[in-house]
Every structure is written in structure tokens, then in C-alpha cells.
Amino acid sequence: MTDSPRKSQGAKDAARPKVPRRLLDGVLLLDKPLGLSSNDALIRAKRLYRVKKAGHTGTLDPLATGLLPLCFGEATKFSQDLLEADKTYEATMRLGIRTTTGDAEGEAVETRAVACDEAAVREAMARFLGDIVQVPPMYSALKRDGKPLYEYARAGQTVEREGREVKILALDLLACALPDVTFRVTCSKGTYVRTLAEDIGETLGCGAHLVMLRRTGVGALTLEHAVTLDALTAVDEAARDVWLQPVDALLSTFPAVTLDAEAARRFTHGQRLPLNALTLDRTACEAAERVRVYDAAGRLLGVAKAGVGVLAPERLLVSGSE
Incomplete structure (x- = not known):
């Protein structure tokens, strides 16, 4: 009697040495x-x-x-x-065509003439600087009643979505070879760049979809x-x-605090340390609210909150991991 394919494969898997992690x-x-x-x-x-x-x-x-x-x-x-950090992207949108997904992966659902020029594109983009409200796209991982929106979209359903406030910190035109427009955007968390492209297209009266997206920055x-x-x-x-x-x-934007041996020992045991008992810039720490904490040897100990007169451990590294 011969072994079944399943048993044979199981034997092979068992014989294969495990790669140490x-x-x-x-x-x-x-x-x-x-x-x-x-x-x-x-x-x-x-x-x-x-x-x-x-x-x-x-x-x-x-x-x-x-x-x-x-x-x-x-x-x-x-x-x-x-x-939670701001993100920077370079993107290209194609004016005149809307798609089901808002990008090149979707099917075209509408085609309109592109009657604008570069000056009109710049003017339209300028309207989206600062705080704006975006309606999340149906093809997204946001959940409604425990199910991702893209599952509704794939089933041909559209559900109500509330607009969300996001912030466009910078929006620069890099190239305008109509119908393609390339731009750089720095935006807050939760921003959908393909929705931004669609909204700019609607402002121009011709619609648009995203054909290229490259993330160039995350925080610092x-x-x-x-x-x-x-x-x-x-x-x-x-x-x-x-x-x-x-x-x-990951923490380069946080002010750095260095503790002596005794303060470091107490900090790594989760104890709160009074700021006025430490050698640090108290004003800068309280203004930042969160700081990265090191011992005298320069080893990262963790992150702390520093906005209430004490250095309160928030997340600690396992001893010896750094």
C-alpha cells in the first residue's frame, strides 16, 4: 500500500529542517x-x-x-x-476618466473632455490646501458593520460613508502634460490620495483617476x-x-532625555519620575508631551509622556534588546 500524497508531503515537511528565527x-x-x-x-x-x-x-x-x-x-x-505621522507622496492623475476604484486598477465608468489648462489645474489644486473633508472610497479597507467597504463594492453595493476631516499640508504641481498631471502632496493620516485626485478632477469638471502613486516620506x-x-x-x-x-x-521627532543610572533603573521598572528632579529642558519636554528616553550609555529605554510635571513611562524596550 502506497502513502497518500498528503502523507508523503507531510513527511517531506517534517524532514525539512526548520530555519532558526x-x-x-x-x-x-x-x-x-x-x-x-x-x-x-x-x-x-x-x-x-x-x-x-x-x-x-x-x-x-x-x-x-x-x-x-x-x-x-x-x-x-x-x-x-x-x-499617526504625516505622509508625502508623488502621484500622477489622468484627467477625463473616472474609474470604479479611483485608480488604474478599476474599470472606466465615465469619460469627459479635458478643457482645462495648467493655470486651471493650479487653481483647482490650491482649493484643497489645508483642512478638507474626504468621503472614503468604496474600495477601501474601512469597515461597515464589521465588513470592509471593498467587499460591498465587489458585490456591486454602495453604502453611505461619512466624510472625514484630513489636512493637506502641501500640494505642489510637478508636471502638467494634459491629460496627465503629476503632483507632490504631504498630508495627514487617513488621507486617500486617489480620492484627492478624483476631487480635483471634479473641480476641473472632467473627472480623474490615479495612474501612479509613490510614497516618498513617512514622518521624518x-x-x-x-x-x-x-x-x-x-x-x-x-x-x-x-x-x-x-x-x-521611528522616534526622531521626539525630544531626547538622558537619565543617570538610578533614574534609568527606576524608569525601566515603570516608575514615574518628577521632571524637576531631572537634568533636562522641562519646558521643551512638556511642550512636546512625549519624549524618547536613554540611559547614560546612549541605549534607548523607551518612550515617556512628559506633559504633567512627571516623566511617565509609556512604552518600554525589553532590557538588553538594544
Whole structure:
């Protein structure tokens, strides 16, 4: 009697040696390629680095490329800080065509003549600077009654969505070769750039959809030090580790506080420390509210709140992880 295919495969899997996982703390600035989901990119990077724990700091659509910070080990404790950060993108929208998804992945649903010029494009874009209200697209991961909106959209259903306030901090025209318009935008969390493109198109009276999206910045992090999956695959493990940024790369906008040995010991045990008993710029710390905390050797201990007269531990690194 021969083994079933399932049993044979199980035997092969059991015989295959398991790849040991590493306890690795750091941040990888990945330049995500076109056509790959953020989760797939994370899985590939996690496999290359053999890390036990990893996470990303906000998704990029498969159509989008660019900066995707990945957190390994203890860095995952601070990924929320990048989720809250402003983002910068370079994008190209095509005027005159609306699609089901608001981007090039969808089917065209309306075509209109493009009768505007560059001056009209600049004027329309200027209207979207500052605080605006966006209606989230149906093809998004936002949930309604526990189900993502894209599931309703794929079933041909449209549900009511409340407008959400977002902020456009900068919006610059980079190129205008009508019907294509390329721009750079810096925006608050929760902003949909394809919705921004659609809304600009409606303001111009011709509609629009997004054909290119590249993220170039997340908070203080930029593409300058990012690496591609192809480049990581082409080198050995030691060379890959060179691309890892320290955990505090996620916290560079927070003021730094250094504690002496006794204060550091108390801090790592979760104790609140009076600010007036520490050598630091109390005014700057309270204005920032949150600070990154180091010991005298320069090791990151964690993040603390400093807005109520005390240094209150918020998130701590595991001792010895840095």
C-alpha cells in the first residue's frame, strides 16, 4: 500500500529542517515594488531576515510603490507613531476618466473632455490646501458593520460613508502634460490620495483617476535610505543587516532625555519620575508631551509622556534588546 500524497508531503515537511528565527530589533526602510501588497512585502522581508516578530507601519496599495517602513522585534512597539505621522507622496492623475476604484486598477465608468489648462489645474489644486473633508472610497479597507467597504463594492453595493476631516499640508504641481498631471502632496493620516485626485478632477469638471502613486516620506523618514527587495535578496545576511536602522529611527521627532543610572533603573521598572528632579529642558519636554528616553550609555529605554510635571513611562524596550 502506497502513502497518500498528503502523507508523503507531510513527511517531506517534517524532514525539512526548520530555519532558526532571530531576535532582531530595528527598522527596515523598504522601497516597495509595484504590484505587491504591503503584507506580502512584509512576509518576504521577514523571511529574508529570519526574524521572529515583524510588522509594517501602514499599508500601501499594490498599485503604489515607495517607502514602507518595516519594524522588527522591539521596534513593533513604536509602529503606531508612524501610523499617526504625516505622509508625502508623488502621484500622477489622468484627467477625463473616472474609474470604479479611483485608480488604474478599476474599470472606466465615465469619460469627459479635458478643457482645462495648467493655470486651471493650479487653481483647482490650491482649493484643497489645508483642512478638507474626504468621503472614503468604496474600495477601501474601512469597515461597515464589521465588513470592509471593498467587499460591498465587489458585490456591486454602495453604502453611505461619512466624510472625514484630513489636512493637506502641501500640494505642489510637478508636471502638467494634459491629460496627465503629476503632483507632490504631504498630508495627514487617513488621507486617500486617489480620492484627492478624483476631487480635483471634479473641480476641473472632467473627472480623474490615479495612474501612479509613490510614497516618498513617512514622518521624518524618507526614501533616501530605503532598499528594494531585489537588492536584499542579492546579498548575504550580514550585508542585509547593514540596511537596518535603529529602533529610535521611528522616534526622531521626539525630544531626547538622558537619565543617570538610578533614574534609568527606576524608569525601566515603570516608575514615574518628577521632571524637576531631572537634568533636562522641562519646558521643551512638556511642550512636546512625549519624549524618547536613554540611559547614560546612549541605549534607548523607551518612550515617556512628559506633559504633567512627571516623566511617565509609556512604552518600554525589553532590557538588553538594544
